Amino acid sequence: xxxxxxxxxxxxxxxxxxxxxxxxxxxxxxxxxxxxxxxxxxxxxxxxxxxxxxxxxxxxxxxxxxxxxxxxxxxxxxxxxxxxxxxxxxxxxxxxxxxxxxxxxxxxxxxxxxxxxxxxxxxxxxxxxxxxxxxxxxxxxxxxxxxxxxxxxxxxxxxxxxxxxxxx
Amino acid sequence: xxxxxxxxxxxxxxxxxxxxxxxxxxxxxxxxxxxxxxxxxxxxxxxxxxxxxxxxxxxxxxxxxxxxxxxxxxxxxxxxxxxxxxxxxxxxxxxxxxxxxxxxxxxxxxxxxxxxxxxxxxxxxxxxxxxxxxxxxxxxxxxxxxxxxxxxxxxxxxxxxxxxxxxxxxxxxxxxxxxxxxxxxxxxxxxxxxxxxxxxxxxxxxxxxxxxxxxxxxxxxxxxxxxxxxxxxxxxxxxxxxxxxxxxxxxxxxxxxxxxxxxxxxxxxxxxxxxxxxxxxxxxxxxxxx
Numbered sequence: 001x002x003x004x005x006x007x008x009x010x011x012x013x014x015x016x017x018x019x020x021x022x023x024x025x026x027x028x029x030x031x032x033x034x035x036x037x038x039x040x041x042x043x044x045x046x047x048x049x050x051x052x053x054x055x056x057x058x059x060x061x062x063x064x065x066x067x068x069x070x071x072x073x074x075x076x077x078x079x080x081x082x083x084x085x086x087x088x089x090x091x092x093x094x095x096x097x098x099x100x101x102x103x104x105x106x107x108x109x110x111x112x113x114x115x116x117x118x119x120x121x122x123x124x125x126x127x128x129x130x131x132x133x134x135x136x137x138x139x140x141x142x143x144x145x146x147x148x149x150x151x152x153x154x155x156x157x158x159x160x161x162x163x164x165x166x167x168x
Numbered sequence: 169x170x171x172x173x174x175x176x177x178x179x180x181x182x183x184x185x186x187x188x189x190x191x192x193x194x195x196x197x198x199x200x201x202x203x204x205x206x207x208x209x210x211x212x213x214x215x216x217x218x219x220x221x222x223x224x225x226x227x228x229x230x231x232x233x234x235x236x237x238x239x240x241x242x243x244x245x246x247x248x249x250x251x252x253x254x255x256x257x258x259x260x261x262x263x264x265x266x267x268x269x270x271x272x273x274x275x276x277x278x279x280x281x282x283x284x285x286x287x288x289x290x291x292x293x294x295x296x297x298x299x300x301x302x303x304x305x306x307x308x309x310x311x312x313x314x315x316x317x318x319x320x321x322x323x324x325x326x327x328x329x330x331x332x333x334x335x336x337x338x339x340x341x342x343x344x345x346x347x348x349x350x351x352x353x354x355x356x357x358x359x360x361x362x363x364x365x366x367x368x369x370x371x372x373x374x375x376x377x378x379x380x381x382x383x384x385x386x387x388x389x390x391x392x393x394x395x396x397x398x399x400x401x402x403x404x405x406x407x408x409x410x411x412x413x414x415x416x417x418x419x420x421x422x423x424x425x426x427x428x429x430x431x432x433x434x435x436x437x438x439x440x441x442x443x444x445x446x447x448x449x450x451x452x453x454x455x456x457x458x
Contacts, residue, residue: 013252017245025242038244045248106236124198125233131200146200150191156229 013049024069031073044069063136109159117152
């Protein structure tokens, strides 16, 4: 199954942006916050525009773009001021208090993971990628993704259990 | 074995069946196991109540992780499309920016920076200056700001602005390439802000490169009062096209007056310094009869 269209059907970068901008934006928002996400998403597509000729179709366009986006998020986190870098505020005002508390607990538990484990979890659980797709984005074997997710969940459960014990 | 070690025997070795199953359980839950292994897990689940409870725990945790990140509204698509148009790809020709014969409205953008901590009632924070969809009957243009010191003034672009300059750029201006200098946001304190010189050009993030003119303001209320008064006086139509980005549609007769007023609002407030990270943007569009 060829993920990339044949040369005669190759869409331009605008077509890619139309198809995948939402995914890329949300991907960035989850990692660096919605304030920085528009910049990161834009830079992702500008980078893709520069590199479109080098794309060989070994991965899907989406995972290729998300790989670029991941690098851009890391770059932004390196250059952003600490006060902004981890700012992720996504409550929509319709949540119950308990839901928000739960969310915060889960986010704290995620934040306590190693970057490798956290990224594998985000890619699969939140971004909805398969293990193979997550592996493409991360540039690691699919088995590594499986292992990272497994271990990440062990840690998540441990962290959340401890949080619950602290509350009670 | 260190549970955080993902290079251990669970990945590369030949783990015992009972060691492999928990890892397979998560993969089973995710639908990532080959059929044979999935069957094995199902058999184990049927035989082991504890394993079934484990599966339920994993399901709950998976749901909690998914719910930790509710959907956010997507912003910046139009700007990205515009930025792509501004920089043609080496191999692929981008689509036309404007259809032939499309009128180009004279527009300018005013980016208003608020001090850190400023209260923004009813206005969501936005980090980027927003443009309008390219290829529509109206095009937005940001003036090429050469400076932002008091009295520098704002001017509307003439009609027929070149395509390459016709969209307000928006991204962090922390680099010096041509592309990056045109795409900027104003999230971080402006150069000079820490020394009491708001918006002074020079160095990274300076306002000397093309982009909307930016102003430091003491608070949002001053801007809102001025704009509200302007709207009442002139009957300008205001639309919040993005959180924190307002489009003012102005008839040709009122256009210059609106520009002058907005210019005055910004210039008066310019002497206030602060650490900015929020931005309001006003796009002022001259309505055309076409």
